[in-house]
Amino acid sequence: MPAHSDLSSTVKGSIPALITPFRNGIVDERAFQGLVERQIAEGSRALVPCGTTGESPTLSTEEHVRVVELCVEIARGRVPVIAGAGSFNTAHAIELARHAKHARADAVLVVAPYYNKPSQDGLFAHYKAINDAVDIPIFVYNVPSRTIVDISVETMGRIAQLPHVVGCKDASSDMSRVARHRALCGEDFIQISGDDGSALGFNAGGGVGCISVTSNVAPKLFAQMQDATLQGAFGAARQLDAKMASLHKALFVEPSPAPTKYACSLLGLCSDEVRLPIIPCSDGAKAAIRGAMTEAGLL
Numbered sequence: 001m002p003a004h005s006d007l008s009s010t011v012k013g014s015i016p017a018l019i020t021p022f023r024n025g026i027v028d029e030r031a032f033q034g035l036v037e038r039q040i041a042e043g044s045r046a047l048v049p050c051g052t053t054g055e056s057p058t059l060s061t062e063e064h065v066r067v068v069e070l071c072v073e074i075a076r077g078r079v080p081v082i083a084g085a086g087s088f089n090t091a092h093a094i095e096l097a098r099h100a101k102h103a104r105a106d107a108v109l110v111v112a113p114y115y116n117k118p119s120q121d122g123l124f125a126h127y128k129a130i131n132d133a134v135d136i137p138i139f140v141y142n143v144p145s146r147t148i149v150d151i152s153v154e155t156m157g158r159i160a161q162l163p164h165v166v167g168c169k170d171a172s173s174d175m176s177r178v179a180r181h182r183a184l185c186g187e188d189f190i191q192i193s194g195d196d197g198s199a200l201g202f203n204a205g206g207g208v209g210c211i212s213v214t215s216n217v218a219p220k221l222f223a224q225m226q227d228a229t230l231q232g233a234f235g236a237a238r239q240l241d242a243k244m245a246s247l248h249k250a251l252f253v254e255p256s257p258a259p260t261k262y263a264c265s266l267l268g269l270c271s272d273e274v275r276l277p278i279i280p281c282s283d284g285a286k287a288a289i290r291g292a293m294t295e296a297g298l299l
Helices: 004-010 029-041 061-075 090-102 120-133 153-160 177-185 196-204 219-230 234-250 258-266 283-295
Strands: 013-016 082-084 107-111 138-142 165-170 190-193 209-212
Touching: 004 165, 013 219, 029 061, 061 082, 061 090, 082 090, 090 107, 090 120, 107 120, 120 138, 120 153, 138 153, 153 165, 153 177, 165 177, 177 190, 190 196, 196 209, 196 219, 196 234, 209 219, 219 234, 234 258, 234 283, 258 283
Parallel strands: 013 209, 082 107, 107 138, 138 165, 165 190, 190 209
Antiparallel strands: none
């Protein structure tokens, strides 16, 4: 497991928010193994199992722990594993972070508590409790469109001072936050985008990667685009991103991750099975997804 200081050199570029494949109601471990191997082979720089794209809210704790363990086992240290450990229950988030540490994950990704709408002081207290309970690097995930609560720049600055907090995944759609976070959180704070469609611009502003949904479907293209931005080759990055522009949109044409699972099923990677309250894609969504995949050269 890399030391905390090593993560800034390893956590960058394309980082898939991995789907959790199901078959007949249970986790399809063989398909998951194939997904992980494909991601590493095609240039992804790190892996996120059991994030919200992995349907973590509908995984049992036992399933959650097993998927993280599987990811670490399959990765074999080739790329860092950042295990999802988010919950609207701080005690449960601590439990998931402890399991991730036991599984030898390199870090945890902790989404802001959803539904219960904590105050800014409550958000800080949530992350401080996890920080104090578990010795593992923490990435803070801010996605106000889903959690309904927004971690303000000032609160992120406070959270960044906690010893185990090393970076953030920002899906606020506010591109100005990259510079503002840098000013309050420091140059070493690892800033990762959580929005595929604006990930190129996020890196232009000083970000270093994207925890991506699109990379489940187009890992090589997305990795090439991200690597181009890290090399400062933004013209090449724009050309690659243009191929994926429709795909970025299509994968959210209906509630995620149903479109992504359908796209992966077209590639023969897994079934399109999801868990309620998410339902499979409609015929109209399927047509849009197929069209976007064709545009990207995937079909």
